[in-house]
Amino acid sequence: MKQITSRDNALYKELKQLAASASARKKAGKTILDGVHLCQAFLQHRAAPEICVVSDHCIEHAEVAEILARCEKQGAQSISLPENLYQALSQVENGIGVLFVIATPQLEMPLTLSVNAVVLDNLQDPGNLGSILRSAAGAGITQVYCSVGSASAWSPKVLRAGMGAHFLLEIFEGVNLHALLSDATIPILATSSHTKTTIYQSDLNRPVAWLFGHEGQGVDPELMAMANETVTIPQTAEIESLNVAASAAICFFEQVRQQIVAKE
Known part of the structure; x- marks a missing residue:
């Protein structure tokens, strides 16, 4: 797991833009899943994220530890941040500090509207x-x-x-x-x-x-x-x-x- 401690880190700056800006998310073709439930649901129904970001205060939390283990097993990049840097990314108040960066799905539309x-x-x-x-x-x-x-x-x-x-x-x-x-x-x-x-x-x-x-x-x-x-x-x-x-x-x-x- 990579540890980032500086606000000036290039990857951290990219994460902060993705968290704050709709235009940045659109340009990058990425979005953020904020919180344990969304991360667990993504792992259950889709695949590994591009990046898993955790607060260093929550690394030992049971659910976060399980998420990290699954991400690492599937080859996803994992990053830990000090709590103050993590909170600048998250919009979840009093949540457990874990979020994913994923590619925004791009689907080919069906030829006709034929199902519910x-x-x-x-x-x-x-x-x-x-x-x-x-x-x-x-x-x-x-x-x-x-x-x-x-x-x-x-x-x-x-x-x-x-x-x-x-x-x-x-x-x-x-x-x-x-x-x-x-x-x-x-x-x-x-x-x-x-x-x-x-x-x-x-x-x-x-x-x-x-x-x-x-x-x-x-x-x-x-x-x-x-x-x-x-x-x-x-x-x-x-x-x-x-x-x-x-x-x-x-x-x-x-x-x-x-x-x-x-x-x-």
């Missing part, structure tokens, strides 16, 4: 995006398509909110949603307050593409017009609308419920 999927139009909030990814993975959905202008799916904030869901999904970013939906071979469903059909009345025992939009403006009208069906989630009149991540979770797991019932 989530389509996100200009979603802005990292917490919402991470929560939607987590719910999608929990519901067995495998593909997520994000439009240009959406929050970066592989940013540290979205990764923390996703809690490891990223490693169970195929995530496509910067997607032309008009082209994607026009070629879809499965129904496109969107939530709307202007329909009487509830999510519980819709036939969800089939692959569908769930379409969700911007937290304030919703789905672009041109994209909404491409939906085969709009559904509403019943709620009290006092609340104008649900948070997009909550709405998505309700939709995903109603689909799961209907699939379970169909098998009984």
